[in-house]
Amino acid sequence: MDTRKQSNPNDDDNEKTLINPQNISIALNDKQNKLIHLDPVPDFSDKTEIKPWLQKIFYPQGIEIVIERSDNFKVIFKCKATKRGKKHGNVAPPLPEPTTEEEVNTGSTTTVKKKKRSISRFNRCPFRIRATFSIKRKKWQVVVMNSMHSHELVFNPDSDDYKKFKMVLKENNDVDAIKKFDELEYRRRNNLPIPQAIMPCDCGLTSEIRSFNVVLPNINPRKGSNNYSRSNGNKIKKPIKKNSDKPFALQFDSSSTASSTPTNNNISHHNDHNQNQTHNHNNNNNTNINNGMGFLDDPFASTEFSSLNNATTAPAIDLNEIDFTDIFSKSFSNVTATDIYAPSPLLSYNHTDDTNTNDGDILSNTYHVDISSLLSIPNVDADNTTPEFDKILYTKSVTPDNNVNEQDINKDDLHWIINFDNE
Amino acid sequence: MDTRKQSNPNDDDNEKTLINPQNISIALNDKQNKLIHLDPVPDFSDKTEIKPWLQKIFYPQGIEIVIERSDNFKVIFKCKATKRGKKHGNVAPPLPEPTTEEEVNTGSTTTVKKKKRSISRFNRCPFRIRATFSIKRKKWQVVVMNSMHSHELVFNPDSDDYKKFKMVLKENNDVDAIKKFDELEYRRRNNLPIPQAIMPCDCGLTSEIRSFNVVLPNINPRKGSNNYSRSNGNKIKKPIKKNSDKPFALQFDSSSTASSTPTNNNISHHNDHNQNQTHNHNNNNNTNINNGMGFLDDPFASTEFSSLNNATTAPAIDLNEIDFTDIFSKSFSNVTATDIYAPSPLLSYNHTDDTNTNDGDILSNTYHVDISSLLSIPNVDADNTTPEFDKILYTKSVTPDNNVNEQDINKDDLHWIINFDNE
DNA sequence: TAATGGGTGCACT
DNA sequence: AAGTGCACCCATT
Ligand SMILES: [Zn+2]
Ligand SMILES: [Zn+2]
Numbered sequence: 001m002d003t004r005k006q007s008n009p010n011d012d013d014n015e016k017t018l019i020n021p022q023n024i025s026i027a028l029n030d031k032q033n034k035l036i037h038l039d040p041v042p043d044f045s046d047k048t049e050i051k052p053w054l055q056k057i058f059y060p061q062g063i064e065i066v067i068e069r070s071d072n073f074k075v076i077f078k079c080k081a082t083k084r085g086k087k088h089g090n091v092a093p094p095l096p097e098p099t100t101e102e103e104v105n106t107g108s109t110t111t112v113k114k115k116k117r118s119i120s121r122f123n124r125c126p127f128r129i130r131a132t133f134s135i136k137r138k139k140w141q142v143v144v145m146n147s148m149h150s151h152e153l154v155f156n157p158d159s160d161d162y163k164k165f166k167m168v169l170k171e172n173n174d175v176d177a178i179k180k181f182d183e184l185e186y187r188r189r190n191n192l193p194i195p196q197a198i199m200p201c202d203c204g205l206t207s208e209i210r211s212f213n214v215v216l217p218n219i220n221p222r223k224g225s226n227n228y229s230r231s232n233g234n235k236i237k238k239p240i241k242k243n244s245d246k247p248f249a250l251q252f253d254s255s256s257t258a259s260s261t262p263t264n265n266n267i268s269h270h271n272d273h274n275q276n277q278t279h280n281h282n283n284n285n286n287t288n289i290n291n292g293m294g295f296l297d298d299p300f301a302s303t304e305f306s307s308l309n310n311a312t313t314a315p316a317i318d319l320n321e322i323d324f325t326d327i328f329s330k331s332f333s334n335v336t337a338t339d340i341y342a343p344s345p346l347l348s349y350n351h352t353d354d355t356n357t358n359d360g361d362i363l364s365n366t367y368h369v370d371i372s373s374l375l376s377i378p379n380v381d382a383d384n385t386t387p388e389f390d391k392i393l394y395t396k397s398v399t400p401d402n403n404v405n406e407q408d409i410n411k412d413d414l415h416w417i418i419n420f421d422n423e
Numbered sequence: 424m425d426t427r428k429q430s431n432p433n434d435d436d437n438e439k440t441l442i443n444p445q446n447i448s449i450a451l452n453d454k455q456n457k458l459i460h461l462d463p464v465p466d467f468s469d470k471t472e473i474k475p476w477l478q479k480i481f482y483p484q485g486i487e488i489v490i491e492r493s494d495n496f497k498v499i500f501k502c503k504a505t506k507r508g509k510k511h512g513n514v515a516p517p518l519p520e521p522t523t524e525e526e527v528n529t530g531s532t533t534t535v536k537k538k539k540r541s542i543s544r545f546n547r548c549p550f551r552i553r554a555t556f557s558i559k560r561k562k563w564q565v566v567v568m569n570s571m572h573s574h575e576l577v578f579n580p581d582s583d584d585y586k587k588f589k590m591v592l593k594e595n596n597d598v599d600a601i602k603k604f605d606e607l608e609y610r611r612r613n614n615l616p617i618p619q620a621i622m623p624c625d626c627g628l629t630s631e632i633r634s635f636n637v638v639l640p641n642i643n644p645r646k647g648s649n650n651y652s653r654s655n656g657n658k659i660k661k662p663i664k665k666n667s668d669k670p671f672a673l674q675f676d677s678s679s680t681a682s683s684t685p686t687n688n689n690i691s692h693h694n695d696h697n698q699n700q701t702h703n704h705n706n707n708n709n710t711n712i713n714n715g716m717g718f719l720d721d722p723f724a725s726t727e728f729s730s731l732n733n734a735t736t737a738p739a740i741d742l743n744e745i746d747f748t749d750i751f752s753k754s755f756s757n758v759t760a761t762d763i764y765a766p767s768p769l770l771s772y773n774h775t776d777d778t779n780t781n782d783g784d785i786l787s788n789t790y791h792v793d794i795s796s797l798l799s800i801p802n803v804d805a806d807n808t809t810p811e812f813d814k815i816l817y818t819k820s821v822t823p824d825n826n827v828n829e830q831d832i833n834k835d836d837l838h839w840i841i842n843f844d845n846e
Numbered sequence: 847t848a849a850t851g852g853g854t855g856c857a858c859t
Numbered sequence: 860a861a862g863t864g865c866a867c868c869c870a871t872t
Contacts, residue, residue, distance in 0.1 A: 067865055073847060081863060083859085123863075135847050160859090490856050492861075499860070504854060506869070546854075551860055568860070 036144040041131075044140050050075050050131050054142070055165050056177060058129075060184055060194070062153030064161055065129065075131040079149065080161065081123035125150040155194065157185040459567040464554075467563050473498050473554050477565070478588050479600060481552075483607055483617070485576030487584055488552065498554040502572065503584065504546035548573040578617065580608040 044050055051067065054077060058065055064080040128145040156162065169177050187194055467473055474490065477500060481488055487503040551568035579585065592600050610617055 066863085069852080069864095070866055071868080072866095074850080083862090130850090132849075133847080134849085136849095489854085492855095493857060494859090497861095499856095501860080506853085549860075553860080 036147060038142040038144065041140050041142050047072060047075055047131075047133075047140075050140065050142075051077070052165065052168060054129060054131075059155060059162060059165065059181070062155045063127070063149075064156065064159060066161070068128070073133045077129040077131070079125040079127050079151070080159075082151075155184060155188050157188050457567075457569050459570060461565040461567065464563050464565050470495060470498055470554075470556075470563075473563065473565075474500070475588065475591060477552060477554075482578060482585060482588065482604070485578045486550070486572075487579065487582060489584070491551070496556045496558075500552040500554070502548040502550050502574070503582075505574075578607060578611050580611055 042049070042053060044053070047070065051065070054065055065077040066080040068076040068078045070076065126146040127149050130143045130145050131140050132143075133140050166178070166181060169181065184194065186192070465472070465476060467476070470493065474488065477488055488500040489503040491499040491501045493499065549569040550572050552565060553568050554563050554565045556563050589601070589604060592604065607617065609615070
């Protein structure tokens with residue numbers, strides 16, 4: 001039974017309030033809320049399990065995450081920065097940089113000098129995922145804090161981080177995830193469209209989380225005893241030494257990690273999908289954001305999986321191990337894969353998992369959010385035309401100087417604007 | 424026998440050329456050279472030995488160093504940043520920040536917002552020490568890259584880093600260093616003047632390096648075999664994995680670290696001191712850079728050590744173990760301790776150590792540099808009056824807009840100017 | 847261990 | 860003055 005208070009998504013003051021995913025599409029379309037709570041979240045027994053779980057979700061989105069900051073009670077993720085001098089090989093090239101030169105007036109002479117220490121565009125992406133351990137709930141909460149990106153989103157199966165991620169999947173014998181990512185790699189390398197179904201869930205998070213073998217461990221947390229102590233006297237005490245103070249790891253009688261052990265939790269997903277899809281942007285399915293790489297060139301729109309059958313020549317991938325039909329037999333027809341110029345709709349579903357055998361306090365009546373919304377650039381001004389992608393990338397277009405209606409800027413927006421201007 | 428070529432310090436193109444410390448004062452006064460090569464340097468058997476060695480040198484200068492960046496062939500040190508919200512307790516307060524507010528014009532309204540992500544002044548200090556392992560010389564080279572600071576220099580015996588440093592000294596039974604730092608702490612806590620003699624050497628580096636028990640290990644480096652491989656093809660190859668690729672650690676048959684083992688190297692120091700002191704600035708010995716802390720308030724100028732005898736009441740320090748006379752019997756009378764508003768002179772000495780029993784290629788004919796120069800703010804324009812400290816701190820005064828003669832800017836200067844303007 | 851925000855040392859890449 | 864991934868910090872509320 002979920003007793004959390006749900007706030008009115010039309011309330012202007014609810015940016016940091018827990019929002020029922022049922023209403024999150026409304027909240028997002030209200031242009032004010034950028035906090036997207038992902039729910040449910042596995043009961044990680046260690047914070048190191050969070051990143052692989054998120055990678056399974058966001059790699060298919062073309063988002064490579066890294067840890068920006070972490071301690072034992074918090075992990076902040078962001079998009080991985082590009083490598084500056086990277087040759088454009090099999091790696092998707094970043095969009096062209098803005099002018100890398102700048103004029104330096106040294107008095108009587110003006111010198112044009114290459115900007116050596118320019119921070120790559122990629123590193124300015126405001127996208128964040130915040131995982132915090134809630135002592136009261138005794139579980140981790142995952143919140144997407146800024147769903148827009150300052151760069152294109154391209155899945156790169158050749159990145160080192162992805163290779164490591166894939167290797168861990170193999171070490172853990174995570175056959176379902178391996179199969180899906182093999183499929184994802186195959187489609188990427190052959191410039192095939194990436195359907196949302198390759199995402200953890202074509203409509204959200206929860207379902208495919210199970211099939212990805214990212215589990216909700218059916219372990220009973222200790223009740224009645226709170227071994228946590230974040231305060232030192234009356235002040236906050238943070239872990240003092242390395243590899244110490246891992247209270248939440250002691251919370252479960254887990255003999256294995258959440259990411260390596262499947263549960264018996266049979267979530268009946270892909271049922272009762274109440275697709276409250278809401279579009280308030282141009283449904284331009286032909287907009288192309290990938291410069292010549294072809295990854296997201298073909299809007300998936302109404303493409304059914306049967307179209308994949310055209311691809312029969314697989315490279316080094318063991319296609320014999322890939323069962324495509326199982327993946328694409330699910331409903332995703334109304335979800336556009338690449339509609340990232342304008343805010344994607346949030347599809348919210350209400351999962352009532354009667355088969356859930358886990359602790360009802362944590363797992364029952366959970367909801368999930370279609371993370372296709374994470375692909376979107378926020379609708380900074382719904383009344384205007386969709387802002388140009390290049391402008392957002394290069395001209396600080398989120399500032400009020402760039403067609404952003406100031407009334408539509410909340411405090412979080414302002415914070416970013418200020419930071420951009422300061423950098 | 425040192426066969427290194429020495430360059431003409433008056434040459435405009437020698438910024439990155441090895442400079443004989445004999446000529447470094449001339450080179451520095453030429454306003455072009457900011458690279459101060461420290462020589463000799465112990466043959467560190469591990470890069471972790473470098474920081475303690477430098478701490479022994481720079482703590483007495485009021486400089487607390489941290490590692491900015493490191494790999495197995497390079498360690499870059501800089502000044503430790505201040506703690507942001509630190510209350511001004513027994514810690515020397517940083518100079519007041521510039522305005523921490525900024526106006527944000529959001530169109531029709533102007534919002535004044537606290538700058539949240541401001542970098543503390545302390546972290547902008549350009550002072551750097553670069554230690555690089557030279558494969559050709561098979562030894563570490565230490566270069567001070569920017570001898571000015573953006574902040575006051577105050578030795579803080581209460582800092583955590585210093586306590587750790589001191590603890591390591593005790594673990595290593597480094598009695599000489601312990602004695603000297605006890606003395607330094609005592610003088611600091613009692614607002615007594617800090618003579619240059621408490622520095623590793625009152626006139627330079629080499630001599631006190633021995634008495635500080637930082638040693639030049641009398642170990643014969645392997646000759647003829649070069650186990651190093653920095654190049655991958657013809658490009659620089661960086662270490663690939665953690666805790667691997669420590670080629671220089673294999674270079675010596677060392678059974679102990681350089682910082683813990685004294686050598687038999689009897690450098691006859693404090694002889695033949697040819698004090699080529701050069702002043703081209705106002706010798707204002709009364710300039711006070713310490714806001715009320717009193718540490719460096721009293722210019723030491725012509726103060727002899729006998730003046731310390733006035734202090735007889737030592738707090739918790741075991742003064743019975745401190746032999747002051749041995750320290751201050753050395754000549755340092757012409758060195759001002761706190762003349763940091765203007766460039767300090769560089770005193771260069773020529774040490775000819777006939778008693779050196781170590782490898783002549785490395786240790787004979789070595790020189791050392793008076794690191795009192797490291798206290799100075801560079802003479803950005805010798806023809807002008809001394810630039811105001813506040814201006815240097817807060818108004819990017821190293822830019823040509825701030826009284827820097829553009830002819831006096833070399834390429835490295837320009838690089839920095841650009842970076843400052845970008846921040 | 848309340849929750850949440852940010853700074854920064856420093857080795858990896 | 861490699862940039863940045865990450866963790867050890869500290870801040871305010
Ligand atoms: Zn991003
Ligand atoms: Zn400094």
